[in-house]
Amino acid sequence: MEKITPEIDVKTIVLRGNFNPQLYQPAWFAFNNLLHKDVIETAKGLNINSVLTQFSFEEFQVQVTEDRFAVGVESALYSEPLRDLVLGTFMLLHHTPIEMIGINRQVHFHLEKEEQLSKILNHFAPKSEWKDVLDEASFESIVFRGNRKDKYEGFIRVAVTPSPKYKPGLFIDINDHYNLIDRTEKIVTADKALNVLKSAWDASHKMTESIIYSIYSKRT
């Protein structure tokens, strides 16, 4: 599989559960050596209150509300440090109840010609199928959802649209979603989310690479 490089490549990890937003401030991450101590002085967009903490530092963006913990990075270079930040955080806070985890990837490609975009989109939703029912049908978005092939519960959702950033451009949005709740268990902790990050991270990355490649290669 040929290596392809999107113009924008964003990776995020989103946890759903119960969180105390005020805890997740730069000083906490620095104190626990999860981010360099410079984060205390140089974090940008800092906003901390009882229902929301958010800031960005280097390539990381952190946003925590009472039911959601999200960290994102802009470059594939920071993919492993992103995973480690979430791993480290919940190794320390492993009693945090986490019910779902999403490993997400969003990429934008700047295409050379409009026809390349048409080829991709027509592959998934041929315009000819719409000519009798819609005038000048144009493609806005298409979302696919598939079952997981691994041992986890959840799904994989893939959205394909023209990129709003580039013209002509392609945008692919992948949500690798894991449901962690087992109704028979009385106590929900962060352990299952940590297991996903430890055991499924590489597979998730390979899967998103292969989905992106498969869609992008339809341009020719």
Add this chain to the structure above:
Amino acid sequence: MSSNQANTISKSYVVTEYDLNDSTQPHHSELLNLIPANKKPLGYLDSHSSSNLLFDDKELSSNSKKDLISVSEPIFTKTYKQKKIIVLQKWEGIVQELLSNSFIARLTDKDNDTEEEAEILLDEIDPNDTELLEPGAIFYWSIGYDDEASRKRFSMIKFRRLPTWNKEELEFIKRNSTNVRNAIGWE
């Protein structure tokens, strides 16, 4: 912050004006730029990427910004811009031995899992990470091209940051485990 304010913010985060679960609506992030600001989702109900909340500040009109602020939605404010990085090769490394101005590491190629040993100059390390350099430390090494302005080659080493136990904490754990073992009656 008053409790009313807190409730408003909290509520606004989980309730959407633009119903994300409605299959007739576009429900992923970058399409948000095509939706009037006052109809933008205030949050996702599943574990989808937070970057759905990534609004390009420059692309929003001042009125749109006002709309966004008025609902107190938690958004990432950083603008994602084109910064094309072409990664040619990526390794995961483990520090084996420290030398005076370099270190020996065992490297695993992330693409094909092959292993090799390399000597890496200390100058290659981000000054923020030098405190993490010790035998056994794990790091990620990427080389490639940075095409942001003109093409430049880059080499980046990032050391893994995970919680470590200090001496006092280890003593505490040891004491606790001894107490538990004694309580259970194990030898």
